[in-house]
Amino acid sequence: MKDNLEHIFKSLENKFDTEEPRIGHFDRFEAKLHQIETKKPKVRYQLASFVAVAASVVLIFGIWLGATFSNKGMELATVSTEMKDTQNYFVTTIEKELTLIEKERNSDTEQLIDDALVQLKKLEQQYHLLTLELKESTEDKRIIYAMISNYQQRITILQSLLIQIEDVKQLKTQDNENYV
16 A cells, blocks of 8 residues: 555656745635625525424424323223213212311321322322223223222222321320320
8 A cells, every 4th residue: 555655646746736826815715705605695594494493393392292192091081971970970089088188187197198198199100001001992891990990999098098087086085085
């Protein structure tokens, strides 16, 4: 390879342009560049940047839209009107139980309520997974029964919590009566 390079340079000897450019060469070159820049229509650049921004916005919106619909499952209420009534019953009952429980929140019941809410959160996560499964196979009755069972488990937890809160209140009143 070294020989090859030497051969190329020997063949090009005395053919290199070694003369200095004329005076003002740099200024003429810069003027030509400036002419080329001024001839370019700036509208193209503005239009291209606008199109790029619009494409980016559409792409981000598409990604957000796809993520939104892919994470949502199918609720029990969408299966039939009977299931809608069933879901409404369970949701209403759970909300009523939660309002009763929140009224009983104090320093004595705080830990009990927090533990029950953690259990409810786990059941809600399981329910979300069931909605995704129901979305994939709407004909599978086992998923519907599991969703109903999930609601029943939530109500059972809340009812047992209310019983425990009543026990705490009774113990407190017995202690106060014994103390007096």
